[in-house]
Amino acid sequence: MKTKLPKQFIIALFILAYLAVAWSTNTLFPNQNITEGQSLISSNGIFELGFFRPDSSTDRFLGIWFRASTDTVVWVANRDNPLKNTSGIVNIHNNGSLALYDSSGRMVWSSSSNATSITNDVSPLLQLNDSGNLILKNQASDNTIIWQSFDYPTNSLLAGMKLGKNLKTGFETVLSSWKSSSDPAEGKYKYKMDTDGAPEIIIWDRDQIRFRTGMWNGLFFSETPKMLTYRDMFTFLFVRNQDEVSYGFEAKSASILSRVYLNEAGIMQRMVWDQDQQTWNEFWSGPKDECDYYAKCGAFSICQPNSVTACDCLRGFEPATPTEWYMRAYSGGCKRRTPLECITNSDGFYVLKSVKLPDSHNATVDANISVEECRIRCLMNCSCLAYSPSNITGKGSGCVMWSISLVDIKYVNGGLDNLHVKVSKSELGTTNKKRLATVAGTISSAVFVLLICFVGCLLWRKKRNSKQDTKEKSLAQNDSFKDADLPVYDMDTILQATDNFSITNVVGQGGFGIVYKGKLPHGQEIAVKRLSGNSSQGLNEFVNEVTLIAKLQHRNLVRLLGCCIHNNERMLIYEYLTNKSLNIFIFDAEKRTTLSWRTRLDIVTGIARGLLYLHHDSRFNIIHRDLKAANVLLDEDMNPKISDFGTARLFEREHAVLCTETVIGTRGYMSPEYVREGKFSVKSDVYSFGVLLLEIMSGKRNQGNQNLVTDAWKLWEEQSILKLLDEVVESTVFASDLSRFIHVGLLCVQECPDDRPSMSSVFMMLSSDNLVLPTPRKPSASRSIGGFTADHHFNESDIISVDQLTITGIEGR
Numbered sequence: 136m137k138t139k140l141p142k143q144f145i146i147a148l149f150i151l152a153y154l155a156v157a158w159s160t161n162t163l164f165p166n167q168n169i170t171e172g173q174s175l176i177s178s179n180g181i182f183e184l185g186f187f188r189p190d191s192s193t194d195r196f197l198g199i200w201f202r203a204s205t206d207t208v209v210w211v212a213n214r215d216n217p218l219k220n221t222s223g224i225v226n227i228h229n230n231g232s233l234a235l236y237d238s239s240g241r242m243v244w245s246s247s248s249n250a251t252s253i254t255n256d257v258s259p260l261l262q263l264n265d266s267g268n269l270i271l272k273n274q275a276s277d278n279t280i281i282w283q284s285f286d287y288p289t290n291s292l293l294a295g296m297k298l299g300k301n302l303k304t305g306f307e308t309v310l311s312s313w314k315s316s317s318d319p320a321e322g323k324y325k326y327k328m329d330t331d332g333a334p335e336i337i338i339w340d341r342d343q344i345r346f347r348t349g350m351w352n353g354l355f356f357s358e359t360p361k362m363l364t365y366r367d368m369f370t371f372l373f374v375r376n377q378d379e380v381s382y383g384f385e386a387k388s389a390s391i392l393s394r395v396y397l398n399e400a401g402i403m404q405r406m407v408w409d410q411d412q413q414t415w416n417e418f419w420s421g422p423k424d425e426c427d428y429y430a431k432c433g434a435f436s437i438c439q440p441n442s443v444t445a446c447d448c449l450r451g452f453e454p455a456t457p458t459e460w461y462m463r464a465y466s467g468g469c470k471r472r473t474p475l476e477c478i479t480n481s482d483g484f485y486v487l488k489s490v491k492l493p494d495s496h497n498a499t500v501d502a503n504i505s506v507e508e509c510r511i512r513c514l515m516n517c518s519c520l521a522y523s524p525s526n527i528t529g530k531g532s533g534c535v536m537w538s539i540s541l542v543d544i545k546y547v548n549g550g551l552d553n554l555h556v557k558v559s560k561s562e563l564g565t566t567n568k569k570r571l572a573t574v575a576g577t578i579s580s581a582v583f584v585l586l587i588c589f590v591g592c593l594l595w596r597k598k599r600n601s602k603q604d605t606k607e608k609s610l611a612q613n614d615s616f617k618d619a620d621l622p623v624y625d626m627d628t629i630l631q632a633t634d635n636f637s638i639t640n641v642v643g644q645g646g647f648g649i650v651y652k653g654k655l656p657h658g659q660e661i662a663v664k665r666l667s668g669n670s671s672q673g674l675n676e677f678v679n680e681v682t683l684i685a686k687l688q689h690r691n692l693v694r695l696l697g698c699c700i701h702n703n704e705r706m707l708i709y710e711y712l713t714n715k716s717l718n719i720f721i722f723d724a725e726k727r728t729t730l731s732w733r734t735r736l737d738i739v740t741g742i743a744r745g746l747l748y749l750h751h752d753s754r755f756n757i758i759h760r761d762l763k764a765a766n767v768l769l770d771e772d773m774n775p776k777i778s779d780f781g782t783a784r785l786f787e788r789e790h791a792v793l794c795t796e797t798v799i800g801t802r803g804y805m806s807p808e809y810v811r812e813g814k815f816s817v818k819s820d821v822y823s824f825g826v827l828l829l830e831i832m833s834g835k836r837n838q839g840n841q842n843l844v845t846d847a848w849k850l851w852e853e854q855s856i857l858k859l860l861d862e863v864v865e866s867t868v869f870a871s872d873l874s875r876f877i878h879v880g881l882l883c884v885q886e887c888p889d890d891r892p893s894m895s896s897v898f899m900m901l902s903s904d905n906l907v908l909p910t911p912r913k914p915s916a917s918r919s920i921g922g923f924t925a926d927h928h929f930n931e932s933d934i935i936s937v938d939q940l941t942i943t944g945i946e947g948r
């Protein structure tokens with residue numbers, strides 16, 4: 136290695152230097168030189184600056200090393216321009232830069248300097264700081280730093296140094312390896328902060344990624360949980376703000392000598408000096424196993440170190456090219472087995488625990504939201520593939536969402552990062568075998584045909600009437616909307632009203648976005664629905680559509696007040712209803728006791744009225760597609776108002792959001808033909824209405840283990856249909872009404888869409904107690920259709936609906 140200065144020589148030199156006036160151990164003034172054999176020593180005696188010669192080399196370099204370990208060079212000035220002999224001279228140029236000359240006076244190296252700091256009255260001074268930083272200061276202007284070696288590191292990161300990027304100026308601090316142990320010239324490896332997405336440190340092998348540390352999770356880099364065990368020795372500093380992204384560390388005691396360095400083989404090592412043994416101990420190094428080769432297993436796979444078959448596809452994925460996979464030529468990676476449908480209840484998450492999080496270069500980060508909101512955003516965003524908290528401290532917070540691909544995941548021993556991977560729900564538990572329903576059509580028909588005729592007649596009459604009504608109504612509406620545009624709220628108003636979309640204002644989650652409660656300046660309470668997904672729909676088209684929906688006004692529909700458009704984001708503003716949604720009442724052990732039969736009958740009738748309006752009486756013939764208890768809101772007088780109508784219509788055109796041919800709807804409420812064939816019509820809404828009716832009457836959900844439809848049918852056959860009634864409500868004064876309602880409910884959930892009555896006849900049957908009702912046919916026999924009861928793997932929290940005040944996740948708890 137480099138020549139070690141004889142002690143006596145140094146002492147003699149110091150004495151000489153002191154005698155020669157201003158020579159101080161750590162400072163060089165403009166009129167002074169450093170030549171071979173001379174050096175600067177930091178005042179704490181830890182670092183030294185001088186000339187050295189690497190092992191088995193004759194070249195000489197100016198560098199800084201640890202005095203405790205003189206062959207540990209941490210910085211090199213002229214790394215690419217060696218001196219050939221011992222006659223180099225260093226001094227401070229009078230224009231304010233540090234320069235190194237060879238004996239012929241040729242400048243071999245000089246400190247680069249941002250010229251702006253060089254003024255006429257520059258009075259430079261060079262100092263080797265206690266941290267090993269060589270600093271050129273301007274005494275004439277308050278000791279401002281003209282240049283410092285910490286900004287131009289070579290292969291070592293020292294305590295107090297920062298690695299990263301100044302986002303304002305673009306200035307980057309990067310480590311680069313030596314070419315070889317005897318040549319400090321810039322080698323092929325670089326150790327660099329990737330500031331895009333969720334920042335992490337990357338080791339580059341020329342222009343290829345060799346290794347990633349994984350993103351910073353608030354405590355450590357995803358792959359280095361070991362950093363936690365050094366917390367009593369070091370403070371790790373990770374900064375991410377508008378000005379900079381940087382990483383550095385401080386030693387907690389001045390006696391700890393440490394460095395992180397990138398060696399000639401492209402391996403980074405954290406070393407700590409052992410004073411007793413006089414050696415460097417390695418605390419951590421990387422890359423270290425086969426899984427540390429970047430993207431070794433390709434996309435959507437996970438690497439398990441030290442196992443025979445290192446590569447595995449993520450759950451829900453299969454080898455993209457099976458033969459290649461078998462040959463362990465993994466570059467092909469894996470592909471998704473069941474496509475994501477990207478609707479509320481079709482996709483879910485599972486957790487990959489203790490992993491190095493995937494390449495986060497293209498990830499979207501929002502440190503300001505909760506993990507729960509992150510989950511929702513990811514669920515709502517079709518391009519989101521997985522998410523993770525951005526800060527795992529405590530219960531975790533913030534949000535990192537991956538799109539495009541998931542690359543370079545590995546299991547990490549002791550890792551604390553969990554990746555929540557989005558897959559189709561069918562990949563989560565049971566396989567949803569779509570069993571064909573066997574139609575049990577044994578009901579005698581003569582009576583039935585007569586009845587159908589009868590109902591048909593009534594229907595026709597009603598239709599004729601309602602048609603005339605509608606004509607008048609729509610004309611009137613047209614007039615009132617003639618020139619009045621739909622109110623468009625500006626973003627500031629909405630932000631103010633919802634407290635910047637504060638999570639505490641979230642009142643629910645619908646199929647198409649998150650709903651926030653808000654309060655306008657004049658006190659009106661509103662519900663703001665932030666539509667999720669990038670919109671491909673044009674602005675005009677959107678406004679037209681919303682205007683159209685706003686025209687649907689009925690006392691049993693939630694009123695749309697306007698919309699808000701901000702950049703790519705669209706929001707719908709609705710009236711806010713104090714009693715929230717129906718499911719909060721009917722499925723709650725306590726609240727449901729407050730719903731008398733009268734109220735329940737009125738609610739059912741109100742819903743029927745609202746739906747009838749949507750189907751027939753409005754001139755737009757809207758099919759709701761997601762009628763359920765959570766989508767029925769209640770005002771202060773417990774009047775039901777259907778919400779979320781027309782939203783499906785807004786989304787229908789947006790292929791970006793709803794991949795074509797996807798099924799919108801909610802488990803338990805979807806009609807068999809809709810589930811099986813994706814066919815829907817007004818009769819699908821009638822089916823949902825039937826289920827909802829049975830739920831209101833029974834206080835039970837048609838979900839999970841409960842197949843309310845089948846249960847009701849059994850009771851019907853046993854002629855004890857009143858047993859279905861919610862036992863918490865006493866009094867059977869309405870017994871005939873109650874059994875009629877359930878009867879109508881059973882008519883609505885019949886297997887065959889044509890058998891189901893239209894909403895106008897439903898409404899009539901509910902309102903009049905002297906009609907002879909048709910006998911219902913058996914509802915769908917297949918359990919998997921009636922209520923998805925075959926599928927218990929999704930519990931309540933898995934199904935996110937408008938009512939839930941707190942949005943809960945299932946996994947990882």
Ligand SMILES: *[C@@H]1O[C@H](CO)[C@@H](O)[C@H](O)[C@H]1NC(C)=O
Nearest residue numbers: 166167168169224226236240
């Ligand atoms: C510093 O070196 C220069 C040659 O580069 C020489 O002219 C000068 O006298 C030296 N100064 C001192 C103080 O040794």
Ligand SMILES: *[C@@H]1O[C@H](CO)[C@@H](O)[C@H](O)[C@H]1NC(C)=O
Nearest residue numbers: 218219220221222237238239
């Ligand atoms: C040192 O090397 C330089 C070239 O780098 C040369 O010009 C000079 O003459 C050499 N001096 C000695 C004393 O060898």
Ligand SMILES: *[C@@H]1O[C@H](CO)[C@@H](O)[C@H](O)[C@H]1NC(C)=O
Nearest residue numbers: 228230231232245248250253
């Ligand atoms: C200072 O002078 C040297 C030699 O003339 C030159 O190479 C260097 O760029 C100058 N530095 C500045 C900041 O002007």
Ligand SMILES: *[C@@H]1O[C@H](CO)[C@@H](O)[C@H](O)[C@H]1NC(C)=O
Nearest residue numbers: 262264265266267268270295
């Ligand atoms: C020298 O480094 C120490 C930390 O080791 C720091 O606190 C101090 O500000 C530095 N001095 C200068 C002049 O930059």
Ligand SMILES: *[C@@H]1O[C@H](CO)[C@@H](O)[C@H](O)[C@H]1NC(C)=O
Nearest residue numbers: 249251252280281282283286
């Ligand atoms: C000059 O560059 C140094 C880094 O080399 C930086 O710390 C300093 O702020 C810069 N000064 C100005 C005036 O830009």
Ligand SMILES: *[C@@H]1O[C@H](CO)[C@@H](O)[C@H](O)[C@H]1NC(C)=O
Nearest residue numbers: 352353502526527528529532
């Ligand atoms: C992470 O969260 C903890 C606790 O909430 C907080 O103290 C810390 O500042 C956060 N860290 C970052 C980098 O945001």
Ligand SMILES: *[C@@H]1O[C@H](CO)[C@@H](O)[C@H](O)[C@H]1NC(C)=O
Nearest residue numbers: 494495496497539540541542
């Ligand atoms: C990031 O996005 C770019 C551009 O779409 C793509 O080429 C690259 O492969 C992506 N990287 C990862 C890790 O997904």
Ligand SMILES: *[C@@H]1O[C@H](CO)[C@@H](O)[C@H](O)[C@H]1NC(C)=O
Nearest residue numbers: 376377500501502503504635
């Ligand atoms: C996150 O929240 C903090 C404090 O509330 C705020 O200063 C910062 O601007 C927010 N950042 C973003 C990206 O919204």
Ligand SMILES: *[C@@H]1O[C@H](CO)[C@@H](O)[C@H](O)[C@H]1NC(C)=O
Nearest residue numbers: 499516518519538667668669
């Ligand atoms: C969905 O995710 C992509 C990629 O992360 C992002 O660019 C887009 O803005 C997200 N859309 C919404 C509505 O959040």
